[in-house]
Structure formats: structure tokens, C-alpha cells
Amino acid sequence: MKIEVLFPEICNLYGDLGNIRYIEQSLKDVEIINTSIKAKPAFVDERVDLIYMGTTTEKGLILAIDALKPYKEKIVELIDKGQFFLITGNALDIFGKYIESDWAEKIEGLGILDTTAKYKMLKRHNSFFVGNYVNHKNDKKAPCKVVGFKSIFGHTYPGESGKACEGMFVKEKGIGRNTEETSEGFRINNFMATYLIGPILPLNPILTEELLAEMGHECEAAFKDTAMKAYKERLDEMLSDRLHAVY
């Protein structure tokens, strides 16, 4: 499996790169291409199985948008052809129309997703999340439950076509794309973007197996017994009535 990690030198906050380490430990044969911010992305000229990008700083968002703008058409083409993308945390906003912040000028995103992020830089949103993931390869499979965390400066607010777009997850507890929507993140074909931060895959061994299976790599998630124990404990904890999702 060939994974291109976009801009790991800046898109690496909150343990997000733990996702890549977990895939490497779950699959035997993984090739990682780390593409730096000034380099031409590998996906432009060669086939990769997965394109990954994680959470970054607010300046990092601008750098990543600038770096990817020349390849916008290629990204759209790849999404249409079913290229797998996994985008976590605020990296989702790179693909939206705009980022509005009370600390900065309005930033134009790649405009691939019909959505606008709104940040309040002194009002951080912290919550946990439980949702469902629908396997796109095997529609007979029951949705798997996913646990995770959000720690962000705001939410994203889709336009009409954005609202109609499938989410990566369907919220069961916590916050979706914003406080109104039950969809969390976006899924277009195999382009998957979520506001959940950090090590989503190690936190969700079943999701890891399903995503890798969708990419054609059936395997058992690494250290599955321990990962499942942590996952089940967290799922039970998060679903208990005693706890509110928002910190």
C-alpha cells in the first residue's frame, strides 16, 4: 500500500500522524511518501492508494491551500475517479470555500467542498463524538460506531450542495459539522474528511479494518485486543447518560 502524507512537517498536530503509524503497524507492506510543503505532490504524477493530511496551525492552513491550489483540478479529477483521501481535523477546511476568522482576513480555500469554516480564536470548541460509519464497499455491513474528539476554533457551515453531501460519519452523540447538523465531515466517493482530530484509527480498530478493506487491504488492526478494549471502554463511557459531549 502506498500512502502519500501531505505536508507532515506542518500538518501534524494532536497526534494525527498516529493514524499513519497505526496503518503501518496493521499492514505488512506500506510505503510512505512524505511530501513537504514546497514539493510537488506525488499524486500528480503517480498512483497512490491513500492521500492523508492532518491537523495544522492557522498559518499552516494558508500554506497548504497555496501549495495545493495549482493541483486543484487534479484533486477533483482524482476524487471523481475514486481516489482515497483521509483528511482529519482542521485540514478539512483547506478543501472548503472559505475560512473566516476573527483574527485574520477571509481565506479562500480550494473550494472543492461547498462549506465555510468560521473560527473564533478565543473560543475553542472541545467535545467528544460518537457516530456511525457506513462501509461503502459492503452495504450489507451494519454501520460501525466511531469514537473521537474535536478540539477546534469553530465549525463549518455548508451551503446547499454542501448540506446535501454525505458526511463521513452520522452523529450519534456530540457535534456534527456544526451544532445543527447530524452529518459529521464530508464524503464524496472515497474522499473522506472529518473534523475529528488525532489518532482516529488507533482509537477505532474496527473503522481501521473497514477503511483498509475498502481500499482493498483486508487485515486485522494492529494490537487489536488492546485497541478493542480501549475502544469499548471509551464507547461505553461516551454513550453513558452521565457525560455531556461538550467539554
Add this chain to the structure above:
Amino acid sequence: MSKFKFFLGLWAGKLSIPLLKITKHNGTDYPGVLATKFCPDFLKYVQKPKKIVVITGTNGKTTVNNMLIDILEANGMKVFANRAGSNIASGISTVFIKGSSIFGKLKKCDIAVLEVDERSAFKIYPYIKPDVMAITSLSRDSILRNAHPQYIADILTKAMPEETTLVLNADDLISNRIAIDNKRVYYGIDKLPTDDKPYDGLLNDMQICPKCNGKLKYEFNRYNHIGKASCSDCDFSSPEAKIAVTGIDYDSKSFTVREDGKIYTYPLIADSFFNVYNLITLITVLRQLGFEHETIVESMNKTHIPDSRHAIDKVNDITLVTQMAKGKNATAASRIYDYITGIEGPKEILNMTYCAEDADHWSENICWIYDTDFELLNNKDVRKIILAGPRNADFKLRLLMAGIPEEKIVTEDDQMKAVSLLSFKKNDTICLLYAVDSVDMATKVRGEILRQASQAKTDTDASGEKLKSDNAMEISNAVMNTHEEKEAK
């Protein structure tokens, strides 16, 4: 009207102090909370000392702050200070309430030395304008509160009074670019023989040039983004330190400092490398305040690093290192793991660095453990790691991902029972790591470890192997009392 509100706040805050004492809540910053309820810009109206020094940064600010106060007081100055670490706006307000008369007149002092939480800048610096501000460094901290270090740097830049002289770490390319137009003095630690091995951990938040986004090349990279770097594509490089450590001699407990081409020898009053950064920060602040090197050396010889977060007990040839490892803080936790794996000889670790508060009220965001260098524990001298507390499975998964063999990892939900899983072997070091909000539990667990270590003596066998015994023996009260007093201080 505003002044009226200020006095209401001041009096309410002052009245609350005896009430809090009666109800045994005198350590809180409630007086400041109350004052700002009456007067949101309470700090605007308090009488200010004529000179103000602020110490801020992610790690080390309490250490630098308290040593600075000690040295200034030892040199006959009256210091207005928040030694207890009440460093957010309500805490600073509380200090001013306690230090002011009912008419708002500040008690007589020569200087104010305030430790200030870096995230609280917007609530403090519009009113309290430091003459000198030292920033120890900025690194990853609580994801929930502090997001990332550049965010904190941006806050400090936006809130920085233009008249403040900054004392900055030349080796930290995040904090040393704060408020670039302000007058500044850089300190640092020059390249040392121990800097040959580059940092290969998980976190480096300065990998690209802040000017052109080119790849930064590190002449040396001690840990995280701490080191000296230059850009491979443009002329950007780390600033030169005006005052810098040039050598450390752990045997003679001294270190050398250069300034303006001259070398000065200082006493090394700490055994950990990260405290050398705290010491050079302290020296540079004192130099800004006009102290001569000789006076600083003399003063440092009479002081010590106050460290309520670290204790070493020796019982029956077993050493117990009790160390607070700030939970939710990947950088601080990694430094602690680096420190304990640097202790010579076999060791066992009892890890309780989960967030106790979240365990009661929320589901702890454990993303930070994926930024923490647990790989450091993958070391032959680390014989066993006992994970105790509610997030065992998360920590175990992370340790497995760090390559630590499963047979070395033991989990136990009950932290007191976890003590029995230690081997108590002669000449072993036991490292008890706990988070900020687990102090009470850590105290109990430490007591139990010492009790069982003390028992172990009754059962010493000829081989010196397993020393543990089931026979109860009174723990040395003297040992425990010493450390409880130290923590209380």
C-alpha cells in the same frame, strides 16, 4: 463609576479572604474571581509597582519565578510576587487584593515579579505592563486550552505592550519571534558535546523557515524544536544569544556562561538539563535588572531549585523517584520520560499520568499521548511498566505502538493495588509518574510504595533478588514527613 466598581471588587475580594480561611479554601484565587465579577477590568485600577517583571512560557516559569524572587529578596529588595503560582487573571487579581490596603494602596515594594499564564495575556497585559518579560519557551501543551505553540505565540504578540523588554530563548524559534518590534535580549545554551545526537522524537513544530517555508537545517536539535537552525533556501537563522551557557560540568556542579566575550562560572544547582535553561533565563533577567555576575553567583550559591514536583526516596537499597509529569502535555511528559530513562540502572515505572478530573466528568482526550515520545521507554533498563488508572488500555496501546514488548507492560485499574505489581528488587529504581490533578492519589501511592519497600528489608534473601515481603513494617515517618513538607511548600 468604574473606580466605584473597583472598590466594590477590592472589598468583596478582601472580605472573602478570612471566610475562605475559615472554610479552609485559602489557596484559591476566589478573591480575584469575585473582584472581577464586580469590576471586569479590576486590574486596570489596581495600584501598580514601579517595576514589573513577568515570567511566562509553557514550562519552567514557576521555577524561574520563585528563584528570581528568592534572589531579589536575598539582596534586600521588597518583592511583590505570586509565588504560589496563581498565574491566571483571577490569580493575579488575588495577589493584588492581598497586597493592597482597603483604600487600594499597594504595600511598599521595590519590584513586582509575576508568573503569568501565557494563555491569559489578553486579560492581563492591557493593564499590567511589564518592564521585563522572560519567556522560557513555548511548546505543545493542553490541546483543549492551548491548541498549539504558535497560537500562544500569536496571543503574546497581539497582547504585548510595546514598552516591554523581552528576554527570549535563542534556541526556541517559536517564542523568540514573539513581538518582533519589541526590544529584546536572547539567552541560550551553545552547542555542547552532548548535542551530537540529533533528536529523533515525534515533535518538532519548527521544521520550516518562518520566512520562506524552506526546510530548516539544525546545527543541533536537542529536543522538539529546541536547538539552532538555519534555512536551506534563504538567509534566515536562529538569533545569536547575547548571554549563553558554554559548558556544563555535572561532576563539579558548575556551568560556564559567556557574555560580551567574557566567561563566568556559575554553580549548577540542578541535575537535569532542562533546568539549565531555567538557570540561564534567571541569569539573563537578573542581568537586565542590573545585577553583576559576581552578585548572581553569590546569590545562586545560597538558593536552590524549588521543585515540589520531584522527590527522591531511598529505602532499603531501592530508590523511588516520584515525578509529576504534566498530563495532557506531550512535551513535558516526553522530557520526563527522557529524564527517567537517563537514570542509570534497572528501573520499573508506575505510570498514572491520566487526567483524574476528566475521569470524573468527561472522557479524556488522549490525543496527546500520540505526540508523546513513549519510544524513549523502549529501553533494556526499563524492565516493567505498570499502567494504573482509568486509561490503561489507551496507554498500553500507545506503548505497544512504541515497540515496547507486551510482556513488560502490566495494567491495573486500582492504583493502590498496582503497587503490589512492582518487583522491589535491590538496587532498582522505581519511577512513580503522576499528573497534576493526581497529587493526592500519588501521595498515597508513594506512601504504599515506601511501605512495601520498607517491608522488603525483612525478607532480603542471599541472592539479593526479590526483596518483597508480606510482613508489615512501619514506614519511616521521617522520610514521608520530609517529602510531605516539601510538597506543601
